[in-house]
Amino acid sequence: MATDLNELINKAENNDVEAMVELADAYKKGRADEKKIRQAVYWYTKAAMLGNVIAQRNLGKAYFLGSGIAQDYSKAIIWLTKAYEKKDLESMNFLGICYRDGYGVLVDLIYAYRLFKEAADGNYAPAQNNLGLCYDYGYGVEKSSSEAVKYYKLAAEQNYPAAQYNLAICCETGNGVDYDYEAAVAWYKKAADQGYAKAQCSLANSYYYGIGVKQNYEEAFKYYKLAADQGYAPAQNNVGYCYKHGEGVKKDYKEAAAWFNRASRQNNDSALKNLGLCYEFGQGVAKDIEKAKEYYMLAYNLGNEEAKEYLDKLNGVETKSEWGQI
Numbered sequence: 001m002a003t004d005l006n007e008l009i010n011k012a013e014n015n016d017v018e019a020m021v022e023l024a025d026a027y028k029k030g031r032a033d034e035k036k037i038r039q040a041v042y043w044y045t046k047a048a049m050l051g052n053v054i055a056q057r058n059l060g061k062a063y064f065l066g067s068g069i070a071q072d073y074s075k076a077i078i079w080l081t082k083a084y085e086k087k088d089l090e091s092m093n094f095l096g097i098c099y100r101d102g103y104g105v106l107v108d109l110i111y112a113y114r115l116f117k118e119a120a121d122g123n124y125a126p127a128q129n130n131l132g133l134c135y136d137y138g139y140g141v142e143k144s145s146s147e148a149v150k151y152y153k154l155a156a157e158q159n160y161p162a163a164q165y166n167l168a169i170c171c172e173t174g175n176g177v178d179y180d181y182e183a184a185v186a187w188y189k190k191a192a193d194q195g196y197a198k199a200q201c202s203l204a205n206s207y208y209y210g211i212g213v214k215q216n217y218e219e220a221f222k223y224y225k226l227a228a229d230q231g232y233a234p235a236q237n238n239v240g241y242c243y244k245h246g247e248g249v250k251k252d253y254k255e256a257a258a259w260f261n262r263a264s265r266q267n268n269d270s271a272l273k274n275l276g277l278c279y280e281f282g283q284g285v286a287k288d289i290e291k292a293k294e295y296y297m298l299a300y301n302l303g304n305e306e307a308k309e310y311l312d313k314l315n316g317v318e319t320k321s322e323w324g325q326i
Contacts, residue, residue, distance in 0.1 A: 012043060020047035021055050028058075037068035048079060056083040057091045064094070064103065073104025084115075092119035093127040100130075100139060113140030120151060128155035129163040136166075136175070145176030156187060161196035164188075168202065172212070181212030192223060200227035201235040208238075208247075221248030228259065236263035237271040244274070244283070257284030264295070272299035273307040280314070289314060 005026060011019035024043035027036040041062050047055035060079035063072045077098060083091035096115035099108045113134045119127030132151035135144045149170050155163030168187035171180045185206050191199030204223035207216045221242045227235030240259030243252045257278040263271030276295035279288045293314055299307035 012046075015050070017047050017050050017052050017055075020044075020050075021052055024055065024058070034068070039068075041068035048082070053083050053086040053088050053091075056080075056086075057088050057094075060091065061094065064098075073098070075104075077104040087122075089119045089122045089124040089127065092116075092122075093124060093130060096127065096130060109134075109140035111140070120154070123154075123158075125155040125158040125160035125163065128152075128158075129160055129166065132163065132166060145170070147176075149176035156190075159190070159194070161191035161194040161199060164191035165196055165199040165202070168199065181206075183212075185212040192226070195226075195230070197227040197230040197232040197235065200224075200230075201232055201238070204235070204238065217242070217248035219248070228262075231266075233263040233266040233268040233271065236260075236266075237268050237274065240271065240274060253278070253284035255284070264298075267298075267302060269299045269302035269304040269307070272296075272302065273304050273310070276307060276310060280310070 005023075008019050008023040008026065012023045020043045024040040024047065027040035027043070041059065044055045044059045044062065048059045056079045060076045060083060061067075062069050063076035063079065065071070077095070080091045080095045080098070084095055092115045096112045096119070097103070099105055099115065100112035101107070113131070116127045116131040116134060120131040128151045132148045132155070133139065134141050135151065136148035137143065149167065152163045152167040152170065156167045164187045168184045168191070169175065170177050171187065172184035173179075185203065188199045188203040188206065192203045200223045204220045204227070205211070206213050207223065208220035209215065221239070224235045224238045224242060228239045236259050240256045240263065242248050243259060244256035245251065257275065260271045260275040260278060264275050272295050276292045276299065277283070278285050279295065280292035281287065293311055296307040296311035296314070300311060
């Protein structure tokens with residue numbers, strides 16, 4: 001394999017398809033540099049037009065993401081289909097997502113299921129996870145919790161974090177498998193240790209409530225914070241809650257309000273409600289009843305009934321529900 005960039009460029013310019021792909025991959029590593037990303041797409045395009053399956057897949061993904069080229073779902077479908085026709089498992093799975101969610105094509109759940117199934121049969125973990133979702137929710141196939149668990153487990157055992165997370169949910173809820181809270185915690189932990197934010201938040205919930213593991217607020221805060229730092233809104237709200245109540249971390253109203261604010265920007269209804277409470281009682285922010293009302297209303301509009309009770313109380317409206325403590 002050629003490693004010198006100038007040598008790669010020379011080979012690529014002389015129609016060496018493998019060199020084109022290797023050169024594109026080299027430019028892609030400098031993804032923070034938009035110019036290099038465009039150069040990567042240029043060489044993927046040339047190699048794709050010469051029939052290279054890896055280039056076709058990566059070009060399709062570039063069109064899908066709008067990375068180094070204008071986003072175009074229709075062109076993404078064209079190139080991913082070409083790669084799929086060469087039995088590329090990643091392209092099968094990516095196409096399945098497009099047909100499931102309607103990117104560049106009309107939604108076709110049955111075809112999406114078939115694509116996921118074909119790739120899953122090739123032992124491709126992301127497709128096994130997506131096939132599990134098909135069985136879990138009845139996407140293109142009759143719902144079957146046991147089949148969902150089967151495919152989640154196949155992917156989870158390949159250390160695919162999204163599947164580990166989904167399998168943990170099944171263990172925790174008894175969906176397609178016997179209730180097993182300790183197994184749920186174990187699978188959450190495997191995914192969390194790979195940096196999967198949803199699993200980190202769920203593992204934190206297990207520690208916070210003592211489900212499947214001994215209650216430990218410090219561990220709960222640790223994992224909430226890991227997920228929150230990745231921008232996961234429910235975890236950001238929970239970090240705020242921990243700061244507000246001094247659970248697993250020293251009580252700090254200012255930090256609490258700051259984390260509620262971060263989650264509120266993502267329209268997290270609980271965070272909007274909690275930020276309203278901060279403004280109502282002047283905890284971590286200057287007391288401001290009008291802002292409190294504003295945040296309560298935003299939370300209520302997103303379905304948070306508790307926020308409606310708080311809003312009604314501020315507006316002098318009698319409610320049948322007992323006023324909760326903060």
